[in-house]
Amino acid sequence: MKQALDEQRLAVIRARLLRMHFESGVGHIGGNLSAVDALALLFNERMGEHDRFLLSKGHSAGALYVALWSAAKLSDEDLRTFHRDETLLAGHPPASGIADILFATGSLGHGLSLASGTALALKLQGLPGHTYCLMSDGEWQEGSTWEALIFAAHRRMSGLTVLVDHNGLQGFGRTHDVASMFPLSERLKGFDVDLHLVSGHDLDQMRGAIDAATDRLKVIVLETIKGKGVSFMENRMEWHYLPLKEPDYQQALVELGQA
Structure with missing residues (x-):
């Protein structure tokens, strides 16, 4: 039985994401924290047994694994293998081995x-x-x-519902400095799509956009914060890469109310 999300459960999910990355010494945390709320909502509340999901921004695989864990599709033991030798939980989604992951992704622009x-x-x-697809905002610099x-x-x-994790940052800077598509929602208005612009950290706004009836392709632009919930990570490009050290990890748990 699916369990509704609330802010308390999201804090637990974010903390489990941080623990997994801390224990494995792996980065890409900022973009995982910007995407994990939407992923948790999809897998806990909105996706049925016949629905499909594709993570186009494959570098947020950690958020996908934790969302699957929160929906009882992966175990704690599974998460402990993240980024280890012979794991199914690689740094980008694997090509096979996990039923809810259809494609190996990470080379941006194909999702x-x-x-x-x-x-x-x-x-x-x-x-x-x-079918649901979660993309990054930087991917919209790709012609494909x-x-x-x-x-x-x-x-x-x-x-098909497309969700865009619009956190404004990518590997080498702010998206509007690297190759501006800002504001992305204005560019998308020129297409015959059902367009929604909502907060990617507000559960009710996301629920409303996902549930809205339409006879067209739906595109939901999620206004998000890279590193959401951890003050020293929020809107900081370096957390696209950095792993967590012990003092930072402990501080992050305190800020999430999970220490």
Whole structure:
């Protein structure tokens, strides 16, 4: 039985994400914290047994694994193998071995194409299920992303929901400094899509956007904070890369109310 999310459960999920990354000594924490709320919501409340999910921003695999853990699809023992030798829980989603992960991702710019093909295949075969795809905002600097958007919008793919983790930061700086698409929502308005702009850290806003009925491709731009919930990480580019040291980890748990 699915369990509704609230802020207390989200704090537990964020803390479990930090513990997993701390124990493995792996970075990419900032973009995981910006995405984990939406992922937890999808897997705990909104996705059914026939639905599909694709993580286009594969460097946030940690958030995906913890969301699956929160929905009882992965165990604590599984999470302890994160980024270890012979693990299924690699730094980017694996090509096989985990039923809820359809594709290996991480080379940015391909996820929307894969999700569009998945949604179209379900439709053509008359199979049940909705497809969800979580992307980064930096991916919209990739031409292949726009080609996939043109395709999915033209096909009016109401069986596909695209969520964009719009935290404003990427590997080498702010997205509007590297190759500006800002504001992304204004660019997307030119396409025949059902567009929503909501907070990616407000559960009710996300629920409303996900549940809104439409006969078109749905694109939800999530306004998020890189490093959400940890003061020294929030809106800091370096937490795209840095691993957690013991003092930082302990401080982060205090700030999340999970010490």
